[in-house]
Amino acid sequence: MIDDTTVRHVARLARLRLDDAEEQVMREELSGILEHIDAIRAMDLDGVPPTTHVIELENVLRADEPRQGLSQEDALREARAVVDGSFEVPRMD
Amino acid sequence: MGLRDLSATEQIGELAAGRVSSLELVEAHLDAIARDDVEAFLAVDAEGARARAREIDALPERPPLGGIPLGVKDALSTRDIVTTSGSKMLEGFRPVYTATCVARLEQAGAVVVGKTNMDEFAMGSSTENSAYKNTFNPWDHARVPGGSSGGSAAAVSAREVPWSLGSDTGGSIRQPAALCGIVGMKPTYGAISRYGLIAFASSLDQVGPFARTVADAALLLQHMVGRDPMDSTSLEWPTPIEVPVATDLAGLRIGVVEELMGEGIDPGVKAAVEAALVKAEALGATIVPVSLPTALSGLATYYVLAPAECSANLSRFDGIRYGPSAEADNLLDQYEVTRGRLFGPEVKRRIMLGTFALASGYYDQYYGRAQRVRTLIVREFAQAFEGVDVLASPTSPTVAFPIGDRTADPYAMYLADVCTIPASLAGLPAISIPCGLSDGLPVGLQLAGPAFSENCLLDAAHALEQVIAFDTCPPGLAT
Numbered sequence: 001m002i003d004d005t006t007v008r009h010v011a012r013l014a015r016l017r018l019d020d021a022e023e024q025v026m027r028e029e030l031s032g033i034l035e036h037i038d039a040i041r042a043m044d045l046d047g048v049p050p051t052t053h054v055i056e057l058e059n060v061l062r063a064d065e066p067r068q069g070l071s072q073e074d075a076l077r078e079a080r081a082v083v084d085g086s087f088e089v090p091r092m093d
Numbered sequence: 094m095g096l097r098d099l100s101a102t103e104q105i106g107e108l109a110a111g112r113v114s115s116l117e118l119v120e121a122h123l124d125a126i127a128r129d130d131v132e133a134f135l136a137v138d139a140e141g142a143r144a145r146a147r148e149i150d151a152l153p154e155r156p157p158l159g160g161i162p163l164g165v166k167d168a169l170s171t172r173d174i175v176t177t178s179g180s181k182m183l184e185g186f187r188p189v190y191t192a193t194c195v196a197r198l199e200q201a202g203a204v205v206v207g208k209t210n211m212d213e214f215a216m217g218s219s220t221e222n223s224a225y226k227n228t229f230n231p232w233d234h235a236r237v238p239g240g241s242s243g244g245s246a247a248a249v250s251a252r253e254v255p256w257s258l259g260s261d262t263g264g265s266i267r268q269p270a271a272l273c274g275i276v277g278m279k280p281t282y283g284a285i286s287r288y289g290l291i292a293f294a295s296s297l298d299q300v301g302p303f304a305r306t307v308a309d310a311a312l313l314l315q316h317m318v319g320r321d322p323m324d325s326t327s328l329e330w331p332t333p334i335e336v337p338v339a340t341d342l343a344g345l346r347i348g349v350v351e352e353l354m355g356e357g358i359d360p361g362v363k364a365a366v367e368a369a370l371v372k373a374e375a376l377g378a379t380i381v382p383v384s385l386p387t388a389l390s391g392l393a394t395y396y397v398l399a400p401a402e403c404s405a406n407l408s409r410f411d412g413i414r415y416g417p418s419a420e421a422d423n424l425l426d427q428y429e430v431t432r433g434r435l436f437g438p439e440v441k442r443r444i445m446l447g448t449f450a451l452a453s454g455y456y457d458q459y460y461g462r463a464q465r466v467r468t469l470i471v472r473e474f475a476q477a478f479e480g481v482d483v484l485a486s487p488t489s490p491t492v493a494f495p496i497g498d499r500t501a502d503p504y505a506m507y508l509a510d511v512c513t514i515p516a517s518l519a520g521l522p523a524i525s526i527p528c529g530l531s532d533g534l535p536v537g538l539q540l541a542g543p544a545f546s547e548n549c550l551l552d553a554a555h556a557l558e559q560v561i562a563f564d565t566c567p568p569g570l571a572t
Contacts, residue, residue, distance in 0.1 A: 050464030054520030
């Protein structure tokens, strides 16, 4: 079960502003989904290593040579606000 | 028979014989897209497609894909063509580059006609999570086309394009292909570059083709696979993808996954799959039961790993560098309000679930354990492939369900992917082909193989396709 405090904590971590009604629905739905997911907490996994990559690759590196990246014009093209060739953001307090 | 009834291979043949031009083919499909009876498209680039078709028609030699139309899932970036991934978070977004797989197909002579509808950020199994509209199943407009690549599947089924691209994280190509009665393939993880694919769960995401024949799917795949310096998980492809010609299955050992043929599988789906297996046996295949004991735990495993990865991947959507944003007095408010308003309910649910599974105090219980269950699933597949060449199962436990039927219950929706998720977790190639009807709706047969076994899977699927002889034309479709 997930309680209201956990929902608010996780929403803050995820940078999601939820209203009160959304918080309540989220608590109920996440609790419901976790009941199913909890099946994996009962499995015997002793000595089983985690999988992070299904196809093993080693040392995928490219030559360290300068090359053309995105132009400044392209990089800023879709931004909501641009000042002096930079992304503009509100205060950070 | 109209031009739109021709398979991609047949359209390329007509072009090569000089009986039709690329522009005529593009116009015929644009006409259908303009009506778009199944609401498959989010954006159409009619002028761009016409211009490209004219260019190709003027070339001294036709490129291998001839100049025939292609539909592209809206999760794939296309320079200057609005790309939303089905989300309000990217409303009006015009990418500054084109996904490698799309660029490779364009290079080979495919003409992108538009972007197809999808569940927001590819999260869903019915396309009902699109922030823009529902797409209808061409076989019954009151039913879903499946998802998340539902627009791409419906567009091919309704003959608005001969083929299209989708992306598959837990079944998002195979399941809609099954529900729309067409062919869909998810290749080996890393076969196709993910550069330009808007990321959902990076350890699972793969691009793949939709088509009405296995040969067409193979042809599209052929031009996409291989290493891309822009995606470090993309693979040097060991042997070229061949267009399949097999007519029998002599010597092929097919394992039937017992866990995916039991409880929860609709009787009509099971019957159609069993009938296809009888045909496979008649073609010379050996059919044996195989057990993947952890397969059914795949769903729970997936719904920890995929949300965890999505919660990290979707952190980039902050309203600063692209897409719309809320106005706020300080940066944190702007992040939170933008994301709270512009992500839809399912995306928020998964970000929350994933953030929870990765949070301090829960990481080991959820994310860590899910990674270990994933190992068991990988091992069980490897063990199964010591005794058989391919594994067969239904693609979807049910046929297409009515629009609205599962939207109130997230877990009921998640169950739609129970048969496709195991191969996703193991990074294995799998193809869905239509194998019959149940209550007048298409049923998909899934064949999965070891990593890099694409040619074997395509051969098997092609040989079976010939004897199943499924009519991919939905009833009442006017072409």
